[in-house]
Amino acid sequence: MGRKPGCSKDGLNKGAWTPLEDKMLMDYLKIHGEGKWSNIVRVTGLKRCGKSCRLRWMNYLRPNIKRGNFSDDEEDLIIRLHKLLGNRWSLIAGRLPGRTDNEIKNYWHTTIAKKAQQRQLRGQPRVGRKQIASGSQNGAASDLKNQSTIESQCTTGMVAATTTLQENTAQEHQDSIAMPKSTNGDLQHDMPKTYENESSSKGSQNGAASNFKNQSTIESQCTTGVVAATPTLQENTAQEHQYSTIAMAQSTSSNLQYYIPKTNENESSSKGLASGEDYNSSNIMMDYDYMEDFSKILDSDFTRLSDIHDIISTDHRSNNTIEVNGDHPGVSTNGCKSRETAEFPGKLLDSDHWSSNKCILADQGFDFMSLLSFLDSTDDEWTADALGTKVL
């Protein structure tokens, strides 16, 4: 299959964008919206290939793009998500409102990797935390893999996403969140740094960066095998919640749980908290070793996670279930009964396996599905699910 080179047409501009080019692109997008990037050249006469236009839009011209330094919370989230997802920058970016994959990628390769390297050279792992020898499960080559100093501690497989939104005004939160996709394009935006706002483009946290008050963390606790999403949403209005990126359902399902296969009970139980260490959920991160299988799951195509459900169901049928919070029902594989009422969203019903039986345990597959949607969905999809605005 032949493939046309992306942007090799003669006569097309390359390099930094000019204000005029940006204006032409935005004028086009105001009218036509995103997509059909290759039409831009034809319609506007802009001498840029479609790919270049898309990149410019996605990384700089889009509304709500956050500029300025990464906060500690953001950095922490990047590290944790990278541990889970590897170099899947677009996925990681999807969990950081206003940040682009390119920006996160650059940040990783510069700041975080540098810190990791320095820490490794010093040979000083952070107190109370286990240094991880290998980073990403991603097959993609990365010399950062073995430099990862992402802390690891626990032993369980419990991943909790805790969002604490405190004392944010509605406007603050609005600024700090990913807004729903706009089709017609409200193209108000911070000017790109390339040619404007130079004075504020470096160093200081201009604009929305300081508004990142969602102290979103993905925390991990040990020993069970439950992935829990526990939101702490304080003093926020419903409107704020609506766009909260990582915030999980607040009231309807306050403790979402995701069952994951337990590979080796002894192994799992042997990785408890180090003696004498405080158990502080805010300080505990995911156990990378234990999470190996889980990371493989995340490294795979999310739509093929029915395999995982097979494992889970098998465990239940054999009474060898990962049981968390003590309450799990028996499993019937014949249709939907009692608690087996949840359905996967249609996008995960591709496989024959699921199409034959859309019923899953309400407190298993659904919750596991919630993790998938957390990692794979757009912000508005996820928050809609979490808020119960979509029937599941």
Added chain:
DNA sequence: AAAATGATCAACCGCCCTTAG
């Protein structure tokens, strides 16, 4: 003050997947 070096990040490259004809 100038050169060398380092850091940052916007943009490009090339591969892959999906979709339409």
Added chain:
DNA sequence: TCTAAGGGCGGTTGATCATTT
């Protein structure tokens, strides 16, 4: 079923700015 085009993504480059010597 095949092919070409569109679009998305991760890796890499190179220009620019900051810092050090």
